[in-house]
Amino acid sequence: MARVLCVAAVQDGRIKRSSLEVLTHFRQLCDRSGGAVEAVVLDPQPNQFVDTLQKYGASRIFLVAGDAFGQHLNEPVVRALESVFRQSGADAIAFASTESAKDVLGALSVRLGAAVLSDVADVDVRDGDWVATRPVMAAKRHARTKALTTPVIVSVRAGSYVASEAPAEADVVEVSFSDDEQARRPEIREVLVALGGTVDLSEATVVVAAGRGVKDNEGRQLIEELAEVFKAPIGATRAVVESGMYPATSQIGQTGKVVSPDLYFAIGISGAIQHVAGMVNSRVIVAINKDPDAPIFQYCTYGLVGDLYKILPSLTEELRAAVAG
């Protein structure tokens, strides 16, 4: 295998863990097969991330500085990645499957003439063939998909691999980027940032998720208290996002985010297939539902049949004691 360029996504001033997972996976693949893994950061101030990327074993690091990257616009990102990719001579470009990545994969693939394997749970390269496993049909089935042409673009679901360090000295290459005033692109009017937890759902080790069983402020309070025990972010179903109880960024599922924490609490959630698609790879799933026939119980590790309003107060108290003790 040859060279893979990993795109390091930045959020809240650091490289996202899911990007480090991707970097680690390809470093390991490259180590085994004699290739090299490289990284690229697009940011107003990309230099600050060099240390982290060296720690995770990038052999070459491309830094593209530009104020445009502080905003969420697809056109400058596609243009910058195209130019870095051509400069690097890599055979493939790899992303963590974030919403920002989904925004650019398709357009970038057309620019590069690349095959795309998107939102994969696993990817391997054998004898030059790129083959990925992708959850399909709302994660009910898995498909093995092969790239028929090169170069290849791949995006990997968060939590598919474990990030691990392997410090290396990297060549640092600064790539100049200038804004193209003539470019046909959307104009950004406003960015609305969701209030609440700063822990990214897709990176959390514990997620507390609420569904329509959580009906009022009292229920919300109970969820918050449980989440507080683990400093965990709060996830939600589409039903309670739609009703305005939780922000859209907390939605987990086919439309929302994919999470795979060590511990997932599904509270007052029925377990519709489109929700399950986003959480079924959690290691341990605890479900609380008053309906013994709720589909969520087919996926859980531990199921508690009962009223969440009655169960949560004692559960939170016991957990607080156990975690503190």
Added chain:
Amino acid sequence: MRFCVCIKQVPDVAAPVHTGRMVLNAYDASAVEEAIVLKEKHGGTVDLVLVGPSGATETIRKALAMGADDAYHIIAEDHDKLDSFAIASMLAGFFEGREYDVIACGKQAQDTDAGLTGPMLAEMKGLPYASNAVGLDIEGDRLVVTRQGDSGQEILVLSPPCLVTCSNDMNDPRIPNLRGIMAAKKKTIESLPMDQVGGNVSPRSQTIDVFDPPGREPGVMLDGEPNEMAGTLVNKLANEAKVI
């Protein structure tokens, strides 16, 4: 504005796999709904285009019954062998010489979750685009898109011609009423043979096989009074699952 919505027929993911029930992709249904709402508010037209086997006509009729105007069916009998790139290429061929202000796609197909066709098509046509829209509006001659990003929402303004991919969080698609259904029956769907549309239809990826993922171990159901269940659970989380 003149809208054209790209719609796909997909297996119903909520039905058992073996039933083979086919439906309009939910994300595309939201795109159709939003285009119709904007047409009702600001005037304009809403056309549809679908690439798929002859049997997919049913799905086109359903979208017509929601209130769309003209429909085009690009006949591709072995549609399953085509990837997003091949579909986008065909659609790019279809749009050659046709004038639309907004091309709307779903943010992804419910069966493959690829999420690629829209941005690929936009790039092929050199159009500005926004993905994962949760809200659309028209201001003068511009399209205002609210898109859901990783950690918040962005409000973007696009000048037509442009392309947008839609989330189902944008609206609840209407259920066609009897009048809509009757009107849809009378409409003609123009069918276009695949090889007349143009565009490069060689896929760049291929599905080798599809299988059931490894299932989860059956879970343990706890019962008893709330405080008993809480105690048992904490014990199991600590000593059995070792996650706390």
